[in-house]
Amino acid sequence: MRLDAGGSVSVGERFTSFVDPGALLGRAITRLTGIRDTDLAGAPPADVVVAQLAKFMGDVPVVGHNVGFDLAFLERAGLPPRQRLDTVELASILMPTAPTYALQSLAAAAAITPDAAHRALDDALTCAAVLGDLARKARELPPAVLEEAQAYAPLLGAPFVEFFRDALASSVRGAWTDARIQTPPPIAVAQPPAAALAVAPVFAHDGPLARRLAGYEERSQQRDLAAAIERAFADGGPLVAEAGTGVGKSLAYLVPALSRALAGERVIVSTHTLPLQDQLVRKDLPALQEALGTRVAVTVLKGRSNYLCPRRWQQFRGVAQTREEARLALKTLVWRLGTTTGDRAELNLLGAKSELWSRVSADDETCDARRCARVAGGCYLQRARDAAAKSGLVVTNHALLLQDARMRGALLPTAEHLVVDEAHRLEEVATDAFRVALEDRLVRRALDRVSRAPAVTAALRDDRVDAAETLRREVAAAHERAGEVFAALGAVLDPRALEDRLRVTPGLRASDERWLPVELAGERLADAVAGVMTATDRLAARTTDEDEQAELASAAAELTGIRSAVARGIHNPRAGDIVWLERRAEGDVVLRVAPSHLGEAIRRGLVEPRRSAVFTSATLAVADSFAFAMDRFGRAPSARRSTTRRRRSSSCPMTARSRATRSSRTRPPRPSPRSAASSRAGPSSSSPRTPRCATSPRGSGRSRSPVSPC
Numbered sequence: 001m002r003l004d005a006g007g008s009v010s011v012g013e014r015f016t017s018f019v020d021p022g023a024l025l026g027r028a029i030t031r032l033t034g035i036r037d038t039d040l041a042g043a044p045p046a047d048v049v050v051a052q053l054a055k056f057m058g059d060v061p062v063v064g065h066n067v068g069f070d071l072a073f074l075e076r077a078g079l080p081p082r083q084r085l086d087t088v089e090l091a092s093i094l095m096p097t098a099p100t101y102a103l104q105s106l107a108a109a110a111a112i113t114p115d116a117a118h119r120a121l122d123d124a125l126t127c128a129a130v131l132g133d134l135a136r137k138a139r140e141l142p143p144a145v146l147e148e149a150q151a152y153a154p155l156l157g158a159p160f161v162e163f164f165r166d167a168l169a170s171s172v173r174g175a176w177t178d179a180r181i182q183t184p185p186p187i188a189v190a191q192p193p194a195a196a197l198a199v200a201p202v203f204a205h206d207g208p209l210a211r212r213l214a215g216y217e218e219r220s221q222q223r224d225l226a227a228a229i230e231r232a233f234a235d236g237g238p239l240v241a242e243a244g245t246g247v248g249k250s251l252a253y254l255v256p257a258l259s260r261a262l263a264g265e266r267v268i269v270s271t272h273t274l275p276l277q278d279q280l281v282r283k284d285l286p287a288l289q290e291a292l293g294t295r296v297a298v299t300v301l302k303g304r305s306n307y308l309c310p311r312r313w314q315q316f317r318g319v320a321q322t323r324e325e326a327r328l329a330l331k332t333l334v335w336r337l338g339t340t341t342g343d344r345a346e347l348n349l350l351g352a353k354s355e356l357w358s359r360v361s362a363d364d365e366t367c368d369a370r371r372c373a374r375v376a377g378g379c380y381l382q383r384a385r386d387a388a389a390k391s392g393l394v395v396t397n398h399a400l401l402l403q404d405a406r407m408r409g410a411l412l413p414t415a416e417h418l419v420v421d422e423a424h425r426l427e428e429v430a431t432d433a434f435r436v437a438l439e440d441r442l443v444r445r446a447l448d449r450v451s452r453a454p455a456v457t458a459a460l461r462d463d464r465v466d467a468a469e470t471l472r473r474e475v476a477a478a479h480e481r482a483g484e485v486f487a488a489l490g491a492v493l494d495p496r497a498l499e500d501r502l503r504v505t506p507g508l509r510a511s512d513e514r515w516l517p518v519e520l521a522g523e524r525l526a527d528a529v530a531g532v533m534t535a536t537d538r539l540a541a542r543t544t545d546e547d548e549q550a551e552l553a554s555a556a557a558e559l560t561g562i563r564s565a566v567a568r569g570i571h572n573p574r575a576g577d578i579v580w581l582e583r584r585a586e587g588d589v590v591l592r593v594a595p596s597h598l599g600e601a602i603r604r605g606l607v608e609p610r611r612s613a614v615f616t617s618a619t620l621a622v623a624d625s626f627a628f629a630m631d632r633f634g635r636a637p638s639a640r641r642s643t644t645r646r647r648r649s650s651s652c653p654m655t656a657r658s659r660a661t662r663s664s665r666t667r668p669p670r671p672s673p674r675s676a677a678s679s680r681a682g683p684s685s686s687s688p689r690t691p692r693c694a695t696s697p698r699g700s701g702r703s704r705s706p707v708s709p710c
């Protein structure tokens with residue numbers, strides 16, 4: 001086929017032949033393709049057909065969809081290797097946000113109607129038409145982008161060079177103006193505080209929800225829960241509220257939250273799962289605001305790793321050296337023309353590109369927004385934070401909430417109130433946020449990040465070459481030492497053992513002869529990492545470029561994490577830490593360290609910085625008591641009794657029962673909320689369970705949160 005100027009494809013000669021497979025066809029093949037064994041009777045064998053095909057093709061490159069798969073078969077049957085242009089690869093670059101790159105989906109998106117599918121010639125013709133569509137898309141890109149694409153194309157192969165050269169030569173000159181580059185919508189201006197809503201009338205049978213919200217049914221449980229949350233916001237302190245399916249707890253906390261936002265306060269709502277977050281932001285809040293006639297600014301704030309960091313991305317583009325790096329650079333180059341959020345969720349990132357995302361994401365705790373104030377196109381993360389800081393309601397997820405707690409409020413805007421939905425998952429996320437891990441893949445990625453830092457690449461080309469080479473030698477040594485550590489850890493966790501986890505107890509450290517090699521290898525790794533850090537400092541001292549220094553500092557900070565994991569996991573476990581070995585499905589062994597008492601961290605990081613904190617979920621009580629949940633989220637209710645608590649508790653319809661239950665039971669023996677939830681799972685009730693609440697005054701009592709990984 002020929003790709004003409006303008007992107008149209010003309011198909012010339014065609015070659016098609018059946019091949020004798022030397023075996024009967026499976027039913028699945030017949031069902032998929034319609035080919036029967038009788039069709040193949042008398043067909044030539046594969047080597048004969050491949051020889052004919054090679055002659056037909058001459059020396060032109062092959063175009064195909066996921067073409068490596070087909071070429072692998074043909075090359076095994078004797079086709080000489082040849083240049084290839086893969087339409088999956090092109091589509092992934094030119095359509096960065098497409099949900100799928102399946103041939104039929106790309107054809108449908110381009111309004112191409114194939115004659116048939118899953119037959120070789122028909123699929124080849126569809127592929128040719130898709131290539132034409134991709135060529136047209138490429139021609140519509142700004143010339144500057146196509147020039148950069150041409151620079152990366154040699155890493156993908158000669159046909160890609162030609163493809164982008166053609167696109168540049170016939171790109172629609174002048175079609176691209178700055179006006180076509182997406183600019184983010186202006187950040188909503190905070191509304192002046194208005195009077196807070198009275199919550200009870202909103203839920204009344206003749207209230208605004210009944211009148212204007214499609215499908216709304218008055219539910220006493222929902223009204224009671226909303227009233228309890230409204231009081232918690234007014235009185236302060238933590239509230240733990242269990243509300244089963246059907247109660248409508250989202251509205252029960254969103255209405256009081258909007259009410260506080262209207263009064264000029266800020267409420268953070270955190271969910272564990274994306275579907276719930278989506279439901280709140282796309283469905284519940286817009287419908288609710290419309291029914292109530294409110295216009296409270298709402299912002300979704302995700303974890304740093306979700307946003308593209310334009311500064312790191314700029315550096316990454318400068319050092320892309322591999323095929324995968326070139327693919328990610330090209331894909332994000334095209335994507336940046338259209339995104340206003342820089343949110344990774346918009347991108348279809350698969351395989352290695354997903355791994356590489358960490359090199360361009362904003363997941364860099366050492367980044368400095370002031371230094372990036374003038375970064376081209378602005379910082380997406382900063383923009384999202386600015387929007388959150390001007391919003392009355394911020395919707396986030398547990399991971400970011402806990403990361404913010406760990407970083408003492410550096411990530412989320414200050415807020416008077418917090419609502420944690422799906423609170424039964426909070427402890428598990430907190431365990432992730434507060435734990436450290438020594439993991440082969442992460443150690444090597446951190447080391448590689450140092451040796452590939454732009455400062456190192458630049459220094460290898462100038463008079464700092466000695467410093468750069470020393471640094472790379474230190475990194476190579478650290479890689480070796482890391483190999484020794486993971487080999488020693490692997491020997492401790494016997495691969496033949498049935499368990500894939502092993503707790504590293506003081507007894508094991510003292511008496512298991514397999515632990516000593518771990519300690520020795522750990523010492524050598526810590527020394528090697530220290531060597532890398534020293535070499536990094538020396539190179540940074542000879543670097544004047546601020547961005548290069550920042551990237552080196554950030555890479556060195558990751559190395560600090562490795563040393564901390566070695567110290568806490570191998571040599572000096574902290575009191576209260578639990579250390580364990582875990583064999584992952586991939587077969588590698590990870591050493592993990594987690595604090596055993598997370599309740600204190602949750603109280604300090606989530607409850608204390610805010611006037612009130614509501615923890616809600618369908619399953620929170622354990623053995624009919626909130627003691628366990630209160631212990632984790634606020635304080636142990638039995639730790640100190642106060643009239644305040646009793647007064648507040650009595651406001652909830654079920655608190656009297658809860659309190660009675662609390663006082664007559666002891667805390668169950670260290671179940672995790674997850675296991676608690678599953679132990680409660682029973683036949684679902686047709687009517688919603690009555691919500692149950694427990695409150696406590698802030699700042700008293702110690703929380704204990706056992707983690708039982710082993």
Ligand code: SF4
Pocket residue numbers: 308309310311312362367368369370371372375378379380381382
């Ligand atoms: S502030 Fe700078 S370094 Fe940090 S995420 Fe934004 S652009 Fe990247």
